[in-house]
Amino acid sequence: MPYLIPIALLGLLFASSLQAKPEAGRTLHEQNCVACHAQGFGADGSGIYTRADRRVNSLAALETQVTFCQNNLGLAWFDEEVGSVVKYLNQQYYRFE
Ligand code: HEC
Structure with a gap:
């Protein structure tokens, strides 16, 4: 069943694109949040x-705050972009478990 391989690869790609990436979060944060x-x-x-x-x-409060700020700014971030910024801010500053 060779067609299963591309499907599996697509699945992997999709799964990794949903992961929060702190490096992407750092860039998004620098571009949109730091100046203010x-x-x-x-x-x-x-x-x-x-x-x-x-x-x-708390981590939940951080996620709420980031969602609120980017909504206010009209950035229309995807969940994964919010997730990346939350992960970056938590790793860098908040350090919630
Ligand atoms: C127009 C100015 C402005 C911009 C742009 C802005 N913020 Fe804020 N942000 C504030 C101010 C002012 C506060 C402090 C509010 C307070 O003390 O009640 C704040 C507070 C916060 C806090 C809570 C800090 C704490 O007390 O723990 C977080 C998290 C945060 N901002 C994230 C973001 C993110 C993420 C972005 C980019 C999407 C962003 N902000 C963009 C003005 C801004």
């Missing part, structure tokens, strides 16, 4: 994520 945060928090704006009274206190 830096206006309020100086330097690279990352102080917004590391300040003592930060608002996001």
